[in-house]
Amino acid sequence: MDTLNKIIELLTAQNRQQKELTDYLGVEKSTFSAWKNGKSASYKKYLPEIASFFSVTVDELLGNSVDRGGLDEAYFSLAKNAQDEGIDPEDIKLAISTIQKLKQRNTGEE
Numbered sequence: 001m002d003t004l005n006k007i008i009e010l011l012t013a014q015n016r017q018q019k020e021l022t023d024y025l026g027v028e029k030s031t032f033s034a035w036k037n038g039k040s041a042s043y044k045k046y047l048p049e050i051a052s053f054f055s056v057t058v059d060e061l062l063g064n065s066v067d068r069g070g071l072d073e074a075y076f077s078l079a080k081n082a083q084d085e086g087i088d089p090e091d092i093k094l095a096i097s098t099i100q101k102l103k104q105r106n107t108g109e110e
Contacts, residue, residue, distance in 0.1 A: 003061050010054045024053050055093050
């Protein structure tokens with residue numbers, strides 16, 4: 001799967017909108033359309049920011065497999081439940097990010 005398809009897949013999986021991503025990146029909605037239509041590949045310069053937006057690694061965006069110890073499934077489940085309960089998914093994203101950092105620190109993966 002190419003990187004742009006992975007980005008689109010993550011939008012769907014995390015129940016997020018293209019506008020959220022373009023606002024986060026500070027680019028026009030038409031820029032995202034150009035990416036999807038193959039008229040521009042400028043998204044490549046935003047890979048670190050896009051990875052941060054989705055709480056994934058750049059390697060994952062590039063299609064490289066990364067063992068996250070089931071955190072993806074946990075995140076998606078928590079995000080869905082949070083949405084159902086009216087909890088801000090950004091709070092869940094922050095919690096998952098914190099857990100990942102603690103795991104890295106404890107396993108010496110920093």
